[in-house]
Amino acid sequence: MNGPSTLLARLRVRRQSPGGQRSGRPAEQPTPGREFNRRLLAPMVLGSVLNPINSSMIAVALVPVGTAFGAPPAETAWLVTALYLATAVGQPVIGRLVDDYGPRRLYLAGTALVGLAGLLGALAPSLGLLVVARVLLGLGTSAAYPAAIHLTRSEAERTGQSSPTGVLTALAVAGQTVAVVGPTLGGLLIGLGGWRTVFAVNVPLSLTCLALGLSRLPATLPRRNREDRLDHAGIALFAVLLLTLMLFVMKPGTALWHLPVLTVLAAVGFAVRETRTSDPFIDLRALARNRPLIATYLRQVLGNTGTYAFLYGYTQWLEEGRGLGAASAGLVLLPLSLTGLAVSVVTGRSAAVRGKLLVGSVFQMAASAALLLLGSTSAVAVLIAVGLLAGVPQGLIGLGNQTALYHQADPATIASAAGLLRTFMYLGAMAASAANAAFFPHGATTGGLHHLALFMLGGATLLFLAVLPDRSLGRMGAAVGIAS
Incomplete structure (x- = not known):
């Protein structure tokens, strides 16, 4: 059976528009016929x-x-x-x-x-x-x-x-x-x-x-400028949301009632933050x-x-x-x-x-x-x-x-x-x-x-x-x- 690398070498895919979506960054002009860089x-x-x-x-x-x-x-x-x-x-x-x-x-x-x-x-x-x-x-x-x-x-x-x-x-x-x-x-x-x-x-x-x-x-140039700042608050709320949810799912019970409460609060805070910030x-x-x-x-x-x-x-x-x-x-x-x-x-x-x-x-x-x-x-x-x-x-x-x-x-x-x-x-x-x-x-x-x-x-x-x-x-x- 051929491995994935051999399979990749044999595949050629016809060009298709990616749905009109833009990457937001400059890209090299596509040239049909080029191969994927197998390295x-x-x-x-x-x-x-x-x-x-x-x-x-x-x-x-x-x-x-x-x-x-x-x-x-x-x-x-x-x-x-x-x-x-x-x-x-x-x-x-x-x-x-x-x-x-x-x-x-x-x-x-x-x-x-x-x-x-x-x-x-x-x-x-x-x-x-x-x-x-x-x-x-x-x-x-x-x-x-x-x-x-x-x-x-x-x-x-x-x-x-x-x-x-x-x-x-x-x-x-x-x-x-x-x-x-x-x-x-x-x-x-x-x-x-x-x-x-x-x-x-x-x-x-x-x-x-x-x-x-x-x-x-x-090596690629970063898309984000140095003066741009990551959405640290959004990341922190997302982390709290996932951690509390997953800890409760792992071992649900009335003794851990505070975890779903924290999950809901974090979810509301995350939604508010991500819909109001300019770069969520x-x-x-x-x-x-x-x-x-x-x-x-x-x-x-x-x-x-x-x-x-x-x-x-x-x-x-x-x-x-x-x-x-x-x-x-x-x-x-x-x-x-x-x-x-x-x-x-x-x-x-x-x-x-x-x-x-x-x-x-x-x-x-x-x-x-x-x-x-x-x-x-x-x-x-x-x-x-x-x-x-x-x-x-x-x-x-x-x-x-x-x-x-x-x-x-x-x-x-x-x-x-x-x-x-x-x-x-x-x-x-x-x-x-x-x-x-x-x-x-x-x-x-x-x-x-x-x-x-x-x-x-x-x-x-x-x-x-x-x-x-x-x-x-x-x-x-x-x-x-x-x-x-």
Whole structure:
């Protein structure tokens, strides 16, 4: 099977107007026939891998970390939550900085922070410092994906290829499907060198990204003048809004009644601020007029709620309910990873969005229903078959949403829009984490897995219903021509 880089070399996309939107900055005159600068692919794709691989690799490390520090699951869960919170806030903020100051600076700073966080985690003597390392990982890994989307749009403007389908496919593989490789890689690393290798692996990854970024990413002039000031108040209110919301979603209860109150207050303050300032962090008025983009963010939440509920819930059940070791659980999930990768690469040749999302939601429903058939004595072949079913939506939903955003977002703010797409992804992940906690209160039992499956089935059905009537997605796919 050809990899994403080979696929990109073979794709040529016909020129299409980006909807009449203006980038707000001078751009090189497009020349049809120019090729996408393939030297950018390696830093873009490898950098975009850092966040999803770290978000999922930790899944098989929670049990050994808890054993090492004598910490219960409620405490080790913060290793997951810390990265989610940092990433959900960091992605759109850093995306805005990418839009204003260019991708190279933010990419290099972010990947350097990833290396420092990996070193801290590898040497951390306490669970608390491990949580700090995960926060730093979340912030550091928030730069590469918005930078990659920004570079993709810049190259599209330079070459006249307004829909570089192959590049978007490669980023989707890196951003969505590679996340599924995390448990497999984590299990293998733990088997080789213990749970600390899950953190230490970020050091060589960071060094590689830095070398590629320094040698290949173009230097660009900042769009923002020095006298211009960032909307710090808007960013702060946005951070409070997300943090309080996600903390409550993670563990809802009457004892935390103050969190939704703070969420509402922060939301009102954020709305007032962003609609009154001349240079808002997020232009809410423009977003409100862009209903297709809002629908894409909604589908991102629904799709990733099911994705992460399966990823964490199924992995945890394989270890506790089915009795497999961390390495064995990772190997059982390997076919899921390969299926997701294959589906992304094969369907990436098509620019159609609606079909990807419809088929992805149907397979997500099927995978959720299949979990209802599992028990503590289910054969390994059956466990692998369920993973194969779940691999199809892994390869389709993220790719479909990312392609939709690329066409729906204003090119001038596409990096911050892409960062916000990741924020909604992690809102879905937090909803999935809350569901796992609710259905596995005393461990990952088979009964809890079945209740989680019903929850996932409901979410996948809502996703299907959110895609079915949206004819704009079908027109988007039909409007984009691809030449082989």
